[in-house]
Amino acid sequence: MGKVTGFLEFERIKETYEAPKVRLQHWREFVHTLTNDEAKQQGARCMDCGIPFCTSGCPVNNIIPDWNDLVYRQDWRRALDVLHSTNNFPEFTGRVCPAPCEAACTLNINDDPVGIKSIEHAIIDKGWEQGWVVPQPPAYKTGKTVAVVGSGPAGLACAQQLARAGHAVTVFEKSNRIGGLLRYGIPDFKLEKTHIDRRLAQMEAEGVEFRPSTYVGTPEHAEEGLHSRTPESLQAEFDAVVLTGGAETPRDLPVPGRELNGVYFAMDFLRQQNKATNGDRLSKQITAKGKHVIVIGGGDTGSDCVGTSNRQGAASVTQFELMSKAPEVEDKALTWPYWPIKLRSSSSHEEGCERDWAIATKSFEGKNGKVEKLIAARIEWFKDKATGQMKMREVEGSQFELQADLVLLAMGFVSPVKNVLEAFGVDLDARGNAHANTDNYQTSALKVFAAGDMRRGQSLVVWAIREGRQCARAVDEYLMGASVLPR
Structure with a gap:
């Protein structure tokens, strides 16, 4: 400490952002990473608790107090090593993770939590800048081969964990880029x-x-x-096959007018x-330019639709949520150290x-096969x-209508x-995911494993990383009889 x-x-x-008027003119990231002094001061707030609830709150069990202390001491290289010991891709989670670790921070009981996510972001960005992130090829090859389906x-x-264990890994992806x-x-x-x-x-x-x-x-x-x-x-x-595709079947909205042009799934748009x-x-891109856009769904995907629509030049953007409005401040005594239900506003909302x-x-209603308005009611x-x-x-009596030139369904x-699982x-x-436990990640099919959203359902990037790492250890044990890979 x-x-x-x-x-x-x-x-x-807190990390600072470019002003909305500036960042709406481009598609680049706009978050300013903490300076060395800011990160040091933020790391100083960590209390190095006897029971680090932040670590248990983090799906990959990041050793947060240790790298907070190392950043306070400005030992960035060792901080990066500690961070990488539990997380293969902290540059992803340091940007898009909702930070359940901060909800679990002991300071969060009666104060603002440590800015754990911003420190993680600063550590990995410095690691890349200094050239500390380098390949870690295996010392020897096992002769075993593994296919990973989904990138x-x-x-x-x-794939990275298995390659570092010495296996020959091939990753298959249906999209044109990994x-x-x-x-x-x-x-x-x-x-x-x-x-x-x-x-x-x-x-x-590697x-x-x-x-x-x-x-x-199946080819068809x-x-x-x-x-x-x-x-x-x-x-x-291959000696083992790992299924790591996403939960890509979107929740639909079967109401009259759903078939009209202009009503799309959010992921098609994004x-x-x-x-x-x-x-x-793209020959026919779905665009929000000049349109009155309605986003149905209040989660991260809906937020991404809001930010994308505004950058495309939407005339207006409205976002609906089926659930009631959450409280702006959670009852910390009731919810800590668990993830609280509270009102969350993203940079896109700003x-x-x-x-x-x-x-x-x-x-939905429209003319000539094109949506023009949405009919809704309060519940x-x-x-x-x-x-x-x-x-x-x-x-009763709450029905209303809104102009809608583009409707995006972002309901999870x-x-x-x-097709792939079948x-x-x-x-x-029961939910249509691949049936496998978190002990060995094996499915009912011979030498086939499953991890990530394909096994647990729609979830966070950080949960996918955790499952990928744990599944790699299970596959290594299956192939070699034992494993030195961490869980």
Whole structure:
């Protein structure tokens, strides 16, 4: 503990942003990393608790007090080593993680928590700047081969760990670039893709082989122009197969008018813009330019739609949420150290957006096959006395309509793509995910493992990294009988 009274002396320092008017003119990141002195002062606030709740609150169990202290002492190189010991890609989580570690910080009981995420961001950025992040090729090769299907954070973390253990790893990805939803689901203004590219270069130097534009499944489901690999061919060629695709089946909104042009799933909209930002030419891009946009769904995906719509030049942006408005300040005595339900406003909301809560969409209306307005009503939530479940009912006389030229459905994802799981013949759980436990990550199919969203359902990048790392250890144990990889 570098500064015994630091938590009493220093206030939380937040990362600063470019002004909205400036950042809306480009697609680059706009968060300013903490300076050395700011990070040192923020690290001084850490109390090095006897029980580090921040570590247990973090899905990858980052050893947060240790690297906070090292940053306070300005020993950045060792701080990077500690950070990398639990997290393969802190440049991803330092940018897009909601930071459950900060909710669990002991200071958060009655004060502002330590800015853990901002310190993590500063450590990894300095690591890249100083050239400390280098390939770590294995000392020897095992002769074992592993196929990883899906190149999101779970797949990349799993592949890197297995390659460092000496296995020959090949990553298959159906998109034209590697990165999964890191590449095509998160806008560049939150995560520039150069961060992915330099990790891929590191992994290639460590022996990982990447095969983009390759669909794994039954050939009839492959899109035109993609290479196709059957599950049987992978199982015959490789000693183990790991399924790490995303939960890509979006939740739909089956109301009258859903078929109208102008009503799209959020990920279709975001993926197209990310492709355009990455230099792809699109013949018919969904665009918000000059349109009145309505985003249905109040989570991170909805927020990304808001920021993207504003950058494209939307005439207006409105975001609806089915749930009631959460309190602006949580009851910390009730929720700590767990993730609290409270009102969360993102940088995209600050850029311009009307928000409303407890709204149910009843229908879409339009002319000539094109959406023109949305019909909605206010709802109220109540507890059913018989079942104890929360249910909703429409508030009488609350129906209203809004102009809608573009409607984006951002209501979450229900399951992985069924075609892939069915092709491998793996058993599914009640939610349609690959059935596998967190002890060995094995599915019901011979030498087939599953991790990340494909196993646990829609979740965070940091959870995907955790599962990818743990699955890598399980695969290493399966192949070698024992493993030195960490869980």
